Amino acid sequence: MVSQSATRLECSELLVDYGAGPRALEGVSLSLRAGELCSVLGPNGSGKSTLLRCMAGLLRANSGAVSVDGEPLSKLSPRQRALRIAYVPQYLPAVPDVRVDDFVLGGRYAHIERWRGPRVEDRRAVEQALEQCDVGGLRERSLAGISGGQRQRVLIARAAAQSAPILVVDEPTASLDPAHQVAVFRLLSELRSAGRAVVVATHELGLASRVSTSMLVLLAGRVHARGAPLEVLTPSILREVYGPDLHIESRDGGVIVAPWARS
Amino acid sequence: MSSPTQLRRAWLWGAALCAALLLLLARSAALGPAGLRGAELARGMLAIFGIGEPLEAHRQAIVELRLWRGLCASGVGAALALSGAMVQGMFRNPLASPSLIGVTGGASLGAALGFLLVGGAAPALGASFAKLGPFLVPVFAFVGAAATTAVVASVAAIHGRASVTSLLLVGIAVNLCVAGLFAAIQYLTLAEWEVSKAILAWTFGALDDRSGAHVATVWIGLVLSALACPFLARELDLFRSGEEDAAALGVDTVRVKWLALVASSLAASAAVAAAGQIGFVGLVVPHLLRLLGAGSYRVLLWLSLPAGAVFLLGADVLQRTLLGDGVLQPGVMMSLVGGPFFLFLLLRQRRDIATW
Structure with missing residues (x-):
C-alpha cells in the first residue's frame, strides 16, 4: 500500500466545456503517484x-479540482507550479530562432533568481538533460534549423532540465522515427523509475504497454x-475505441498492435 | 553556452553606442548659425547646472536650447525604441511598433485633448488651471497610449497572440479612429488659430524650441519605463515560443503583459508628450539591433535605449548638417526615411509574408 503522501497529482471530476460542441471532458478523475507512469489513450x-493541459495548470476546468501534493493547483503561483510540474x-x-542550449535553459526559469541569473547547477541540469535526451550534439544549433523529430527531443530535454517531480507529456512521439520513439519512451520510463510521476498522452499502444x-x-x-496495461488493451476495448480494424496480440508483458486486413 | 559571449558583445555594442551618443550630443550643441566656439559652449553648459558665470543672455539661451534639443532627441529616440521592443515582445511580432498599431496616435490624441484643455479652455477655467498644463499633456498622452494598446491587445489577440494580419488590421482601424478624432479636434479649434496650429505642429513632431520641462517629461517617462526591463527581459524571451509555453515554464503571463503594456505606453507617451508624433523609430531600431545579432530581449531591451537615442539624434544632426536648421520636422523626416525602410523589410521577408 503506497502511503497517501506519495500521491503527487490528483484530478477529480473534471468538466471542461469550450462552449461550442460537446463537452471536452466530463467526470474525469485521475490520481498519479511518484514512480507511476500513466498513459492516456x-x-x-x-x-x-485537454486533460493534460488541466493537469499542468494551463487550463482551468469549468468544474472539478486538480491538486498537487494536496494543494489546489489554482492556489499556486505560476513559478511554484513550474517547480512541481x-x-x-x-x-x-x-x-524561435534561439540556440538549443539556451532554449533548454528556459526550462530552468522557475529555478533562476531574477537578480542572479543562471548558476552552475542550472548549467549542469541543462547539460545533463541534453545528454539524457540524446541532443547534446545539437546544443549550438538553432532551434529553428533542426528537424521536427530533433525538436521534439529538445522539448523533452527542456522539461527534464526543469527537474519537476511531475512530468506531463502530450504526444511526444508524433514526429519521431521508430528508434527515437523507443528512446523517448525509455527515457520517460527512466524518469519514472527515478521517482517522478509521469503522465503521457499517446497513440503508441505497443510502446505504452511496455512502460x-x-x-x-x-x-x-x-x-x-482504466487499469493496468494488459487489462485495458483488450480486443474488445480497442474495437470500441479505435474501431474494428486493429489486431492486437500480447507478447512478453506488452502488446503488439497491427492493422487487421479486412477482406 | 552562448550567453557569456553574447553578453560581452552586447556590452561592447552598448559602450560603442554610448560613446557615439556623447559625440552626437556635442556635435548637436555645436551645430547652428550662431557661431559659438567650444569654450563658450562649455561655459554656457556649466552655467546651466549653476557652475560659473553664464554667457550674455541671448547666447546663453541658444546654448540652453541646443542642449534641450539634444537631450530631448536622445530621450525621445530611446523611449520610442524601448517602447517598440516591448510591444514587439508582447505581441510576439517583430513588425509591431508603437506607431503602426496606433499607440503613438493614441498618445497624440490624448496630448491634443490636453492641449485643448490647457490652451482652449484654460482661460475660462482660470490661471491656476493653466499651471497644470505641463502635467496635463503627458498624463493625457499616457492615458491615450494605454487605452489604445489595451484596445489593440483585446481586439487583435486570440489566446494572447496577435497574428500579423489582425494586428495590422486593428492598427489601421485604430489609426483611422484616432485620425478622425484628431481631424475633428483640429476642425473645432480652427477658430482659435494658435491652439489649432499647436495641435497640427504636434503631428509633425518637434525637437526645436524645447524646454527643460520637455526634457524632464521624456527622461522621467523613459527611466520609469526602463525600470520594467529586468522584469520583462527573460519573460519576453520565453514568450517567443508562445504564451502558453511560457506559462508552463512558470512565467506569470498576465503580469508580464500588463507590465509590458504599461511600460511601453509610458515610454511612447512620454516621447509624444515631449516631441509630438514621431514614427518608425520604434519599429526600425529593434530591427537593426536584431540584424546585429541582438535576438534575446535581455540584450535587445537594454541596447534599444542607446541605439534609439543615437538613431533619432543622429538623424536630427544629419539633417541639420545637410539642410540647415528647422527645414524638416523630425516626424516628417522619420516618415520619409522610415516608410522606405519598412518597404525594404517587407521585401526582405516577402517569402514569409506570402504565407501570412
Whole structure:
C-alpha cells in the first residue's frame, strides 16, 4: 500500500466545456503517484490534450479540482507550479530562432533568481538533460534549423532540465522515427523509475504497454476504461475505441498492435 | 553556452553606442548659425547646472536650447525604441511598433485633448488651471497610449497572440479612429488659430524650441519605463515560443503583459508628450539591433535605449548638417526615411509574408 503522501497529482471530476460542441471532458478523475507512469489513450479529439493541459495548470476546468501534493493547483503561483510540474507540449506554436542550449535553459526559469541569473547547477541540469535526451550534439544549433523529430527531443530535454517531480507529456512521439520513439519512451520510463510521476498522452499502444504502470482510455471526453496495461488493451476495448480494424496480440508483458486486413 | 559571449558583445555594442551618443550630443550643441566656439559652449553648459558665470543672455539661451534639443532627441529616440521592443515582445511580432498599431496616435490624441484643455479652455477655467498644463499633456498622452494598446491587445489577440494580419488590421482601424478624432479636434479649434496650429505642429513632431520641462517629461517617462526591463527581459524571451509555453515554464503571463503594456505606453507617451508624433523609430531600431545579432530581449531591451537615442539624434544632426536648421520636422523626416525602410523589410521577408 503506497502511503497517501506519495500521491503527487490528483484530478477529480473534471468538466471542461469550450462552449461550442460537446463537452471536452466530463467526470474525469485521475490520481498519479511518484514512480507511476500513466498513459492516456483515446482517438483524436477524445480530450487527451485537454486533460493534460488541466493537469499542468494551463487550463482551468469549468468544474472539478486538480491538486498537487494536496494543494489546489489554482492556489499556486505560476513559478511554484513550474517547480512541481513540467509540461511538454505536442508542438510549439512558434519556433524561435534561439540556440538549443539556451532554449533548454528556459526550462530552468522557475529555478533562476531574477537578480542572479543562471548558476552552475542550472548549467549542469541543462547539460545533463541534453545528454539524457540524446541532443547534446545539437546544443549550438538553432532551434529553428533542426528537424521536427530533433525538436521534439529538445522539448523533452527542456522539461527534464526543469527537474519537476511531475512530468506531463502530450504526444511526444508524433514526429519521431521508430528508434527515437523507443528512446523517448525509455527515457520517460527512466524518469519514472527515478521517482517522478509521469503522465503521457499517446497513440503508441505497443510502446505504452511496455512502460506504463497504468492506462486511462478517453472516449468523447469521458473515461472509457482504466487499469493496468494488459487489462485495458483488450480486443474488445480497442474495437470500441479505435474501431474494428486493429489486431492486437500480447507478447512478453506488452502488446503488439497491427492493422487487421479486412477482406 | 552562448550567453557569456553574447553578453560581452552586447556590452561592447552598448559602450560603442554610448560613446557615439556623447559625440552626437556635442556635435548637436555645436551645430547652428550662431557661431559659438567650444569654450563658450562649455561655459554656457556649466552655467546651466549653476557652475560659473553664464554667457550674455541671448547666447546663453541658444546654448540652453541646443542642449534641450539634444537631450530631448536622445530621450525621445530611446523611449520610442524601448517602447517598440516591448510591444514587439508582447505581441510576439517583430513588425509591431508603437506607431503602426496606433499607440503613438493614441498618445497624440490624448496630448491634443490636453492641449485643448490647457490652451482652449484654460482661460475660462482660470490661471491656476493653466499651471497644470505641463502635467496635463503627458498624463493625457499616457492615458491615450494605454487605452489604445489595451484596445489593440483585446481586439487583435486570440489566446494572447496577435497574428500579423489582425494586428495590422486593428492598427489601421485604430489609426483611422484616432485620425478622425484628431481631424475633428483640429476642425473645432480652427477658430482659435494658435491652439489649432499647436495641435497640427504636434503631428509633425518637434525637437526645436524645447524646454527643460520637455526634457524632464521624456527622461522621467523613459527611466520609469526602463525600470520594467529586468522584469520583462527573460519573460519576453520565453514568450517567443508562445504564451502558453511560457506559462508552463512558470512565467506569470498576465503580469508580464500588463507590465509590458504599461511600460511601453509610458515610454511612447512620454516621447509624444515631449516631441509630438514621431514614427518608425520604434519599429526600425529593434530591427537593426536584431540584424546585429541582438535576438534575446535581455540584450535587445537594454541596447534599444542607446541605439534609439543615437538613431533619432543622429538623424536630427544629419539633417541639420545637410539642410540647415528647422527645414524638416523630425516626424516628417522619420516618415520619409522610415516608410522606405519598412518597404525594404517587407521585401526582405516577402517569402514569409506570402504565407501570412
